[in-house]
Amino acid sequence: MIDTSRAVRTPGSPNLGKVAVVALGMMLALLAGGAALSQWGADVPAPVSAPQRSPDDRGSIGLEEFLEVLAGAPDALGRNHRPPALREAKDLITPKPAVAAASTDGALARGRMTSPKGDMVAPPLERAVKTAQRPERPEDPGRLEMTLRAAQQQAAGGPAAAGEQTNSIGMKLIAIKPGSFVMGSSSEDTRVIQGEWPADASLLRPEQPAHTVRITEPFLMGKYGVTVGQFRTFVQDTEYRTVAEKQGWGWVYDDGEQHWVKKQRASWRNPGYDVWDDHPVTLVCHQDAEAFCAWLSKRENRQYRLPTEAQWEYAARAGRTGTRFPWGDEYPDGKKLNMADRRSHVPWADRTMDDAYERVAPVGSYQPNGFWLYDMVGNVWALCADFYDGTAYETDKSGITTDPSGPKSGTKRSVRGGNWAFGPGIARTAFRFGIEADLCVDLSGFRVVATLPEAGQKQQVAADNPFGKEALTATLDRIKNLTAQGRRLEAAHEVAKLPGTASGPQIATAVPRPFLPEVLDAVSDVARDKTLPSFTNSLGMKMVRIPAGSFIMGSSEADIGWAIGTLAQGQPLALENEYPCHKVRITKPFCIGATAVTVGQFRRFVEETGHVTDAEADNGGQIFDEKEGRFEQKAGSSWKNPGWTISDEQPVAMVSYDDARAFVEWLAAKEKLPYKLPTEAQWEYACRGGIPAAQFPWGDQLPDGRRANYSDQSTSFEWRDRTADDGYKHVAPVGTYEPNGYGLYDMAGNILEWVRDYYGENYYRHTLEADPQGPGHGENHVMKGGDWATGGVSLRCAFRGWAAPDLANNTFGFRVGIEPDSAARAFYFSEDFLTRKWVPDPDHQAVAQAVAKEKAQAEKARRREAARTAPKEPPVTYELIKGVLVLEFTPKSDARKAGMQKGDVIVEYNGKRELDGPTFLALTAETKRTRERPVIVFVRDGYEHSVRANPGFLGITITDTTIRGPLKKPDSGKEREPVEVQPKRSRHLDWT
Numbered sequence: 008m009i010d011t012s013r014a015v016r017t018p019g020s021p022n023l024g025k026v027a028v029v030a031l032g033m034m035l036a037l038l039a040g041g042a043a044l045s046q047w048g049a050d051v052p053a054p055v056s057a058p059q060r061s062p063d064d065r066g067s068i069g070l071e072e073f074l075e076v077l078a079g080a081p082d083a084l085g086r087n088h089r090p091p092a093l094r095e096a097k098d099l100i101t102p103k104p105a106v107a108a109a110s111t112d113g114a115l116a117r118g119r120m121t122s123p124k125g126d127m128v129a130p131p132l133e134r135a136v137k138t139a140q141r142p143e144r145p146e147d148p149g150r151l152e153m154t155l156r157a158a159q160q161q162a163a164g165g166p167a168a169a170g171e172q173t174n175s176i177g178m179k180l181i182a183i184k185p186g187s188f189v190m191g192s193s194s195e196d197t198r199v200i201q202g203e204w205p206a207d208a209s210l211l212r213p214e215q216p217a218h219t220v221r222i223t224e225p226f227l228m229g230k231y232g233v234t235v236g237q238f239r240t241f242v243q244d245t246e247y248r249t250v251a252e253k254q255g256w257g258w259v260y261d262d263g264e265q266h267w268v269k270k271q272r273a274s275w276r277n278p279g280y281d282v283w284d285d286h287p288v289t290l291v292c293h294q295d296a297e298a299f300c301a302w303l304s305k306r307e308n309r310q311y312r313l314p315t316e317a318q319w320e321y322a323a324r325a326g327r328t329g330t331r332f333p334w335g336d337e338y339p340d341g342k343k344l345n346m347a348d349r350r351s352h353v354p355w356a357d358r359t360m361d362d363a364y365e366r367v368a369p370v371g372s373y374q375p376n377g378f379w380l381y382d383m384v385g386n387v388w389a390l391c392a393d394f395y396d397g398t399a400y401e402t403d404k405s406g407i408t409t410d411p412s413g414p415k416s417g418t419k420r421s422v423r424g425g426n427w428a429f430g431p432g433i434a435r436t437a438f439r440f441g442i443e444a445d446l447c448v449d450l451s452g453f454r455v456v457a458t459l460p461e462a463g464q465k466q467q468v469a470a471d472n473p474f475g476k477e478a479l480t481a482t483l484d485r486i487k488n489l490t491a492q493g494r495r496l497e498a499a500h501e502v503a504k505l506p507g508t509a510s511g512p513q514i515a516t517a518v519p520r521p522f523l524p525e526v527l528d529a530v531s532d533v534a535r536d537k538t539l540p541s542f543t544n545s546l547g548m549k550m551v552r553i554p555a556g557s558f559i560m561g562s563s564e565a566d567i568g569w570a571i572g573t574l575a576q577g578q579p580l581a582l583e584n585e586y587p588c589h590k591v592r593i594t595k596p597f598c599i600g601a602t603a604v605t606v607g608q609f610r611r612f613v614e615e616t617g618h619v620t621d622a623e624a625d626n627g628g629q630i631f632d633e634k635e636g637r638f639e640q641k642a643g644s645s646w647k648n649p650g651w652t653i654s655d656e657q658p659v660a661m662v663s664y665d666d667a668r669a670f671v672e673w674l675a676a677k678e679k680l681p682y683k684l685p686t687e688a689q690w691e692y693a694c695r696g697g698i699p700a701a702q703f704p705w706g707d708q709l710p711d712g713r714r715a716n717y718s719d720q721s722t723s724f725e726w727r728d729r730t731a732d733d734g735y736k737h738v739a740p741v742g743t744y745e746p747n748g749y750g751l752y753d754m755a756g757n758i759l760e761w762v763r764d765y766y767g768e769n770y771y772r773h774t775l776e777a778d779p780q781g782p783g784h785g786e787n788h789v790m791k792g793g794d795w796a797t798g799g800v801s802l803r804c805a806f807r808g809w810a811a812p813d814l815a816n817n818t819f820g821f822r823v824g825i826e827p828d829s830a831a832r833a834f835y836f837s838e839d840f841l842t843r844k845w846v847p848d849p850d851h852q853a854v855a856q857a858v859a860k861e862k863a864q865a866e867k868a869r870r871r872e873a874a875r876t877a878p879k880e881p882p883v884t885y886e887l888i889k890g891v892l893v894l895e896f897t898p899k900s901d902a903r904k905a906g907m908q909k910g911d912v913i914v915e916y917n918g919k920r921e922l923d924g925p926t927f928l929a930l931t932a933e934t935k936r937t938r939e940r941p942v943i944v945f946v947r948d949g950y951e952h953s954v955r956a957n958p959g960f961l962g963i964t965i966t967d968t969t970i971r972g973p974l975k976k977p978d979s980g981k982e983r984e985p986v987e988v989q990p991k992r993s994r995h996l997d998w999t
C-alpha cells in the first residue's frame with residue numbers, strides 16, 4: 008500500500024511580533040549608533056575618508072564602493088536580504104575559490120575600517136585585487152591604486168582611541184587593567200568536557216585544580232598576534248635568522264601523509280602557503296620570539312616580552328569567570344575563531360563549521376573578546392613565557408596566587424589558545440600544553456605584552472567606569488544569552504538600557520569605536536533565536552542540529568479515531584500501524600535538513616554522477632489517475648517532468664528510496680560527513696519541534712491552508728479541503744510556510760519523505776525505546792510527512808506511509824540527516840600530535856567507504872565514457888591457413904629436440920607456406936639432399952614460434968589441418984629462444 012499526503016504551502020500572514028521586534032532593534036541600533044558616534048567623536052577623530060568622486064570623475068572609485076563590491080553581500084542590517092530557502096539555484100552553488108576569497112577579504116577590509124585608524128585595511132584589499140575575478144567589470148590598475156592609497160591614508164590618520172596605543176612598527180596595544188580571576192578548570196568542569204569531547208584525561212589534568220589568581224600590575228597586550236609584516240621589519244633591521252632557517256627545515260602539515268613532516272627550507276617566509284603582511288607569523292620558536300621582544304624593547308625604550316600564562320588567560324577570559332571560551336560556553340561558529348573546519352585538509356576536521364580559511368587566517372578576521380583582543384583562541388598557538396609543568400597548579404590550589412610566572416626551569420615551554428589544525432577542545436581558555444622551546448611548527452605564533460610607560464596611565468586603566476566597555480560588554484552578554492534562550496522580550500528591554508538609546512542614560516564614555524559594531528550585532532540578535540546551531544553545506548543545504556531527548560511516538564486509539572472522524576474526509580486510510588503510542592529516547596544529537604532536498608540540489612548530484620533514477624530507467628514514474636483512483640505509470644515522467652513545470656526551489660519529486668540513498672552516499676563523499684536518511688524515530692522527533700504530544704508540527708490546530716501544502720480547493724481530489732487555499736496546486740517552493748519549533752520547514756505536507764527504516768505494520772508493538780532503527784528487513788520502506796495530493800490526515804506527525812524502494816511517484820521526495828555514531832565531538836589532539844597516524848573513528852570510516860564507492864563509480868563512468876568515445880577499430884578479417892598437425896614423435900625426434908610439442912601446427916617450412924602432407928615430405932627430402940638447416944614456423948596457442956632444425960626428416964607423425972589467422976606474434980615474456988639442435992649421426996626412421 009502507498010499512502011500519500013501532499014500539502015502545498017501558501018505565503019502566510021506576516022509575524023507581526025517578529026516584525027515589531029526587528030523594527031525596534033533597527034531603530035535602537037540607529038539611535039545608539041548616532042548617539043555613540045557623536046559622543047565618541049570627541050575623543051576619536053573621524054577617519055580620513057576616501058576622495059570624493061564627482062559625477063564626471065570616471066577615473067577613481069570610492070573605497071566604500073570598492074569594499075561593497077568585493078564583499079559581495081548585503082550590509083550589516085541585511086539590506087536586500089532573501090531567506091536562504093528561497094534563493095535561486097545560482098545562489099546555492101559554491102562560488103569559485105578566487106571569487107570567494109575576494110569576497111572574504113573585502114568583508115575583512117570592511118570590518119577593519121570600523122576600528123580606530125582603519126587597522127591594516129590595505130593587505131586584504133591587495134589580496135582581493137589579486138584574486139578577484141570580475142570579467143563583467145574589469146578594473147583599471149590606476150583606479151585600484153587610488154583605492155589602496157585612500158585606504159593607506161585612512162590607516163595613517165588620527166590618534167588611537169582611549170585605552171589603545173600604537174608603537175613605531177604599527178603594532179596596536181590594548182591596556183589591560185589589574186584584576187582577579189579563576190584560572191584553570193575544576194574537576195567537575197573536566198568531567199563535563201570529557202563527556203562532550205573524548206579527550207584523554209592526561210591532556211586535561213594540567214588544567215586542574217581551578218585556583219584564584221590576582222594580576223596586580225596593568226600591562227599592554229598586543230591587540231593582534233605578531234604579524235608577518237612586523238616580523239619582517241625586525242628581520243630587516245637586525246638580519247636575524249630564525250631557528251628554522253638555521254636548521255634548514257620546519258614542521259609543516261602534509262595533506263597526503265595526514266600528519267606533520269619535516270619540510271626542507273620551511274620557515275616564516277615559506278610556511279607552505281602564501282603569506283601576507285597581516286598574517287600571523289608562524290614557524291617561529293620561543294628563541295625567535297624572545298629575540299623579537301629584545302629588539303622591540305630596545306627600539307621602543309620599553310620592556311616587551313612574551314605574556315605569562317596567567318596574563319594570557321586573564322586577558323583571554325576578558326572578565327568572564329568559569330566559561331570555556333572568551334565568548335561563553337557555546338560551541339563556536341565560523342565567526343568566533345579559526346579552527347579545523349570544512350575547508351581544512353586535516354581528516355578530523357569539524358565539517359559542520361566554515362571559518363573561511365584552510366590554514367591560518369589574517370589577524371583580526373574574527374570577533375574580538377571583551378578586552379578587544381583578537382584571535383586569543385584559534386588561528387595559531389600563542390607562545391608564553393612560562394616553562395611548562397603539567398602539575399604546576401597543584402601548588403596553587405589553596406589561597407590566592409599573585410602574578411604567577413610559572414616554574415623556574417623545564418624542558419618545555421607553554422603554549423595557549425589552540426590553532427587552525429585542531430578543534431575548539433584545545434582552544435578553550437583553560438587548556439594548557441607544552442612544546443619544546445626550539446620547536447618550529449606551522450601552528451605556533453606569538454603576541455607580546457609591554458609595560459605601561461606612565462603611572463598616570465595605570466590610574467586611567469584602573470579607573471572603574473560603570474558605563475565603560477566592560478559594563479556594556481556584560482550587558483551585551485546578557486542580551487545574547489537571553490536571545491539564545493528564546494527570551495526575546497527581556498532581551499529587548501536590555502537593549503533599551505544601552506547608552507545612547509531613547510530611554511538609556513546619555514553619557515560620554517571612553518569605549519573605543521569598534522564597540523559600535525558589536526552593539527549593532529547584539530540588536531540584530533534580538534530577532535534571531537540561536538538555540539539550535541546549524542550550518543550550511545556546499546550545496547546551500549541548511550542542516551539543523553537537533554538535541555537529544557525523549558518523546559511519545561505514534562498514536563493512541565483515541566488519536567486514530569479522531570483523525571479518521573475529523574480529517575479523513577472519506578479518504579480510505581488504515582491508521583492502525585500508528586498504534587500503540589510509546590516512549591522513544593533519542594540518545595544523541597543529530598542533524599537534519601531544514602528543508603527537503605530541492606530540484607537544484609538533486610540536479611547537482613545527477614550532473615556530477617550521471618545517476619539515472621528508477622523512474623527514468625523504467626520510462627516513467629507513477630502519477631495519480633483520478634478516474635481510476637490509483638497511481639499509474641506515465642511514460643516520460645521523471646523528476647525532471649513530474650507533472651508540472653519544475654524550478655530549482657521546489658522539492659525534488661518522483662524519486663525512489665534507492666535514488667534517495669544514492670544521493671546521500673554521494674553527499675557523504677562530497678562533504679566528508681556521515682550523511683544518511685533519518686530514521687523514522689528521528690524524523691518524527693524532529694517533526695514535533697519540541698511540542699509534546701501535538702498532532703501537527705505547529706500544535707493541535709487543524710490545517711487551514713496557511714501552515715502546509717496539501718490537497719486544497721485548487722485540486723480535484725475527492726478528499727480535498729474545499730475550505731482551504733494553500734496557494735499551490737502541486738508542490739510549493741521549500742521554505743514557503745512557517746517552520747516548526749526546531750526551524751524545520753515542510754515537516755507536514757508538500758512531499759512525502761523517505762526515511763531509513765524498513766516498514767513493519769506491527770513494529771510499534773515491540774520497538775526499542777532507545778534510538779529505534781526499524782525492523783531488520785522488509786520489502787518496503789517507511790515514508791513520513793504527507794504531501795500536496797492528500798488530505799489533512801496525513802499531515803499529522805504520527806502518520807506512516809510505505810512503499811517499495813524502487814517505486815517513484817510525483818509525491819515522493821526526501822530530506823537528509825547526519826547521524827554521528829557518538830554524541831561526543833572529535834578530539835584528535837594528543838601528546839604525539841606531530842607524528843601520530845590518523846586512525847578514523849566509525850563516522851570517518853563510514854565516510855571513507857562512501858568516498859571509495861564514489862571514486863569507484865566515477866572511475867567506472869569514466870571508463871564507459873572513454874569506451875563510448877574511443878575511435879572504433881576496423882573489423883578484423885580472418886584467413887584460413889593450411890598446415891600440418893604434429894601427432895606424435897619418434898624416440899629421438901629432431902623436432903622434439905628443437906622444442907616442438909604435440910599439437911603444434913607447422914605452417915611454414917624453410918620459407919614455404921600452404922603446407923600439406925606431401926608438400927611437407929618433399930621439402931624435408933630437399934633439405935636432406937642439400938644438407939640445409941631449415942627454419943620451421945609453427946603455431947601454438949594462437950602464437951607463431953620459429954626454430955631451426957636439422958636437415959631432413961624430423962621424426963614426427965603428421966596430418967593435414969587448417970587454422971584461422973591472423974596469427975599473434977609472441978610477447979617478449981612468452982618468446983622462447985630457438986633450440987639449436989647439433990648435427991648427430993643417427994639412423995633416421997621415417998615416421999612421417
